[in-house]
Amino acid sequence: MSDNGKHTNVIVRIQRFNPDNDQKPRMQDFQIELKPGTTILDALQEIKTHQDGSVTYRKSCRHAICGSCAMNVNGKNELVCKTPLRERLDKNGVCTVRPLPYLPIIKDLVVDRTAFWEQYLRVKPWLAPPPTVQTDREYRVSQEEVAAIRNAETCIMCGACYSACQVIALNKKYIGPHALLKAFLRVLDPRDAIPGERLADLDGSDGVYRCHTIFNCIDACPKGLNPTEAIETLRKLAQRRLKVEEERLERQKTITEPIA
């Protein structure tokens, strides 16, 4: 793009919509100078601060850890703060940015995540601590047990997976990949006291069986996580729920003792 250090102008095409004034969304082109290292968020920021301050989006950490800035770029969901603009230009030098699909639009690139957070809350994202209370030591958790849930733990709740899932498009009653991944984290955590109760809840028709293994959640996840595998695991565990409960009780008997 930028040969001999010369910068080229490129176009960022943004979907605009303010429900207070507009009938329906429209696309608007902004021209900006492409500098090396410009991320899509930098481009939006440049447009907002110098061309049109009403262009609206969420942002905060700008390094892919807070989950604010998931958007749909050229048809794919991603975090705009970590994506170089250069890599998302088509052959005409255009990059198209839309809000996350299937969610109500609040303004421009900002979507209403009410259903998303309701489902998060619904799976009781918190740990239900084991009955053995001890305040002067940690519980013992093996490195393998940590490794098994590590991926789920790094979910930043950005919603890229959620809004790529066609089941969500059809039905917001579905718990959704983000919350199921969270549930997976809790069910597998040896310290959680209520895996049985959780599995019973996920077993309903809005839970793990509503997933049609579409895989979009994996493809969309900017943190490289794998909700589908978590959902498949939960499906299997749900079938042996009582067994899981028993095993957990057994495991928690030694939760304060050193791992051999």
Next chain:
Amino acid sequence: MSNTTTIIHDVIIVGAGLAGSWAAMVAAQQGVKDVAVLSKIHPLRSHSGAAQGGIAAALNNVRPVAGTGPRGPLEQVPPGAEPADSIDLHVFDTIKGSDWLGDQTAIEIMCRDAVDVVYEYERLGCVFSRTQDGRIAQRRFGGHSAPRANFAADWTGHVLLHTAHEQALRHGVKFYSEWYCLDLIIEDTICRGVVALDVLTGAIHTMRAKAVLFGTGGYGRAFKITSNAFANTGDGVAIAYNAGVPLMDMEFVQFHPTGLYKHGILMSEACRGEGGYLLNAQQERFMEKYAPDKMELAPRDLVSRSEQREIDEGRGVEADGQGIWLDLRHLGREKILARLPQVRELAIDFVGVDPIDDLVPIQPTAHYSMGGIPTDVDCQVIADASGAPVVGFYAAGEAACVSVHGANRLGTNSLLEASVFGRRAGFAIAEFVKGGAKLQPLGGDPAARQRQRVREMLGREGGELVEDIAQELKTTMTNNCGIFRDEARLRQAWEDVRALQARFRTARVMDKSSRFNTDLLAAIEAEHLLTFSEVIVAGALTRTESRGAHSRTDFPKRDDKNWLKHTVAHKNGADGPQLSYKDVDIDWQKYPPQERKY
């Protein structure tokens, strides 16, 4: 925007980072029924989640392998073995790190509570990295004389924040997500609530409460190259200052040695904790010259200054010579993938370099705000240098200044501070509310003033763009009030800040709508930056010594005789801050000031 509803809660907590979440969680747990948390971004987007390296606590599960020296490999401590770390050692390291400006009672409380807090995180579901026998693992961090940083790979803040938020939800705390606090209502040194803007609708509400806590985070966004999130605009600090609350030690701003070149995005100190090197253009480990003992693991202020010196003396790297190399290659693929996976991805995404194979260009980056709203050890905000309280007003976390970090914070001590003091604030607030605190009457209509402020801001036409003013501010703060300071530069900064403040009054906001107006918020945030920057500069200009992160080239020595004291700044109308001073809490027997050498 004519909406005039008044919202009432027992407790209103502004900020949903670790400090705010802990306070809310604990207050609710202690039986306060009606706890509400306000956050200008969704709670899980708070900057605490960006912290990478770890949270300090002397758990003593890991120690250096005997006979390998201070930088050797680590092993788990066998049961019954002699402890390699202790709370006292943690206290001493923190005091030394603070360059003796930290209040020692507060530091002792923090280091003692640290162990409880980390165990509590564990009980609440935090997924820490582990030793072989299943204990919480520790790693080394700069300025700590033992491996003391408890961590979850390199997304420690992320797991802590999620854990604290989940537990606050569990206890029925009400969250106002994307509500922006505009003002703090204090009359007769009694706090009566806040005024807040519902970002979604643009409506401005008066929110009354028996107690208010500010856990609004740091102010690193006043600088050009910064590791801080967009949200870290020091709103709480500026709002409190405007409401007549003093600010303490604002001139102490920490620069982190390893921000990604040009971006400022943080490469965690864990990079060096795990054994990374810093190299100059000649590929020398230049820290040999500055801290022969601790090398790369010297405290941040020292390492940043060393880097800046290398850069200033022409041994920097990259085209403009403003960079330094971070070398992780010798750690090997496996260790990098296991311990520093996020850091590696950041390097790949932002500077296109994979640390497994290549040197990563870095530079110092504005990172942490030592100063803030002064409080006692129970997070009760004080009204002046004498320590009189602002009744019903609490502060914790990076927005507050207890002060446990003094002139320089040690890595991993701030997640700790936010958690420990957030928790203490929760207890204190619960006691205050349950002890019969009453909802205080309001004098006028505080929301009306804010509506007027917003209307006036939106009404300006013509004028310069707010962003241009903000950029100029950041540039002058970085160039003239950065790592190295001197009288001439600070005077320049002072002139600039005052001029920019004046220019701001006619600057224009582009978006005039009421729905989700982030342009308006950016303008308000810029105003806040301008507000507290004058305090930073004034404090720095007056403090004619070098201590911790405050380094005056014209006064290169620490001056305990004149300056072993906290700066306390009150707003003095349009004249800028009025400075007074407060003694440092020092145990002269146990921890008398010493020379700080690493």
Next chain:
Amino acid sequence: MYKSTGFISFVLRRFTGVALVLYLFLHMWVIGSALSGPDTFDARLNMVQTPFFKLAEIALLAAVVYHAFDGLRLLIVHYFNVTNYRQSLFYAAFGISAILTIAGGIPILLFMLEG
């Protein structure tokens, strides 16, 4: 609309599944004429052995094989945790069903042309 191979496979699976259900009931109705004796049965069967229905039969074959192999792919994912091979599995299912449709479609076409 979020487009991806996952989306395509989902829509195809769903579309073929529903088509097959409709076919199933049509099929049962045709065969069900056996209840009224061989003659009625043969008569109704002749109705559906015209060139039009023969062509439709190729579409039906395509639907069945695609749905079956895509379904098989999901069963494999479910029982063997191989989400990482999702792309290749999709292309494999699609490829195999295309080949089988052609292999099965040619004889039908030939048969139809022969009359």
Next chain:
Amino acid sequence: MRIFQLQRFSAIALLVFLTIHMIVVHYPPFHIDFAQILIRLENPVWKAIDIAFLGAVLIHALTGAYMVVTDVERVYSYRKPLAWAAIVIGILAFAYGSATIWAFRMPA
């Protein structure tokens, strides 16, 4: 959830049955009439296989259809009546289909 299990198990059964069905009934293509089908169905084992096939395909088809419609949020709350409808349709269709298979006998 049992519906999902039913669908998965019936899908596995269908893999077997459908393969057999395609081979014996549709491949290679030939002109089908009553007499030809009868040759195979005179064997009671084939009759049993076909009835099992019928059962499996009905279970799979109806659970599938149920899934398809209940995926839609507006239909989602009518899960109970829909499930019952599917069961009734399934039983009727099974009876009708079994009778049909039974009808392939040497004409008296």
